[in-house]
Amino acid sequence: MGTTITLTVVATSETVANTALNAGFATVAEMERLFSSYRQDSVLAQVNRAAGGEPVSVPGDFVTLALLARKATEVSEGAFNPLVGPAVRLWGIPENPRVPDEAELTALRPLVSDPQGLAIDEFSHRVRLREPGMALGYGGIAKGFTADKVTEVLQGHGIAGGIVAIAGDIRVFGTHPDGTPWRVGVRPPREGEGSGPLATLEMTGGAVSTSGDYERFFELDGVRYHHILDPRTLWPAKAGTVSVTVTAHSGALADALATALFVMGPVEGLALAERMPRVEALFVDTTGTQSATSGWPGTEFLREPPANGLRD
Ligand code: AMP
Numbered sequence: 032m033g034t035t036i037t038l039t040v041v042a043t044s045e046t047v048a049n050t051a052l053n054a055g056f057a058t059v060a061e062m063e064r065l066f067s068s069y070r071q072d073s074v075l076a077q078v079n080r081a082a083g084g085e086p087v088s089v090p091g092d093f094v095t096l097a098l099l100a101r102k103a104t105e106v107s108e109g110a111f112n113p114l115v116g117p118a119v120r121l122w123g124i125p126e127n128p129r130v131p132d133e134a135e136l137t138a139l140r141p142l143v144s145d146p147q148g149l150a151i152d153e154f155s156h157r158v159r160l161r162e163p164g165m166a167l168g169y170g171g172i173a174k175g176f177t178a179d180k181v182t183e184v185l186q187g188h189g190i191a192g193g194i195v196a197i198a199g200d201i202r203v204f205g206t207h208p209d210g211t212p213w214r215v216g217v218r219p220p221r222e223g224e225g226s227g228p229l230a231t232l233e234m235t236g237g238a239v240s241t242s243g244d245y246e247r248f249f250e251l252d253g254v255r256y257h258h259i260l261d262p263r264t265l266w267p268a269k270a271g272t273v274s275v276t277v278t279a280h281s282g283a284l285a286d287a288l289a290t291a292l293f294v295m296g297p298v299e300g301l302a303l304a305e306r307m308p309r310v311e312a313l314f315v316d317t318t319g320t321q322s323a324t325s326g327w328p329g330t331e332f333l334r335e336p337p338a339n340g341l342r343d
């Protein structure tokens with residue numbers, strides 16, 4: 032995935048741990064084969080190449096993620112939009128960064144703005160991008176979804192507790208061997224500014240995701256262009272936000288919402304998080320000021336009983 036992945040497990044023996052970890056990393060590889068934007072042989076690349084053409088048969092997990100992403104688009108009123116794919120490509124962040132012409136962005140807008148741009152047939156497991164030139168990018172949700180899948184696989188291998196961390200998307204289950212909760216630190220967005228974590232979450236369940244303007248960006252003439260685009264303008268979201276951290280019960284939800292809330296900015300973003308059950312959020316703005324939902328960080332759902340192997 033081009034990111035750091037750390038799996039931590041508590042197991043009854045080294046053999047159990049190793050078998051589970053191998054299965055966990057195999058699941059990461061499997062999800063990468065489905066959702067990678069960088070690989071020409073991913074299922075996602077296949078769907079993008081077929082834009083405007085015939086429906087493409089995809090594995091069930093692809094349909095599941097596509098439906099979750101669609102839900103995220105609905106709840107965020109379009110702030111989360113995987114159809115920003117062509118614009119992400121145009122900006123070329125981080126490989127070939129450049130600032131596109133306004134005319135180039137204008138030409139892409141119709142390919143992004145149609146919420147029905149992706150047709151999903153959840154019964155026959157086929158998907159289709161309606162217009163040539165449309166492209167999906169699941170970079171804003173796939174890591175959290177993968178963390179959920181890996182968690183399920185580890186639990187299926189008898190692992191009672193662990194942490195699945197895929198870059199800034201973290202899923203936790205169970206406890207340390209002595210029964211104490213895992214402690215997950217939320218790093219301050221600008222390294223070197225202040226010391227210590229922004230927050231330390233004590234977790235036995237749930238997920239935490241952070242989206243920030245510091246993850247992937249380039250600078251030109253003193254302006255920072257980062258990788259989270261406002262689907263309305265197709266420019267990097269400009270709400271004065273440096274980072275958004277979201278806690279939720281599932282990794283896919285935390286991941287998608289962190290991206291969405293970053294686009295929405297603190298006023299609308301915090302209002303949305305307040306409305307959603309089992310979702311809390313913390314914003315840090317360019318002056319270092321923090322603002323959070325009233326229930327942040329969501330102690331209740333982050334301290335669920337140790338997982339029993341069933342999907343939550
Ligand atoms: P994240 O780090 O989870 O916030 O995801 C950022 C990635 O999601 C970017 O690198 C893009 O590939 C993609 N992306 C950018 N803007 C959006 C958006 N508004 N909605 C959904 N995905 C986006």
Ligand code: MG
Nearest residue numbers: 171286287290
């Ligand atoms: Mg995200």
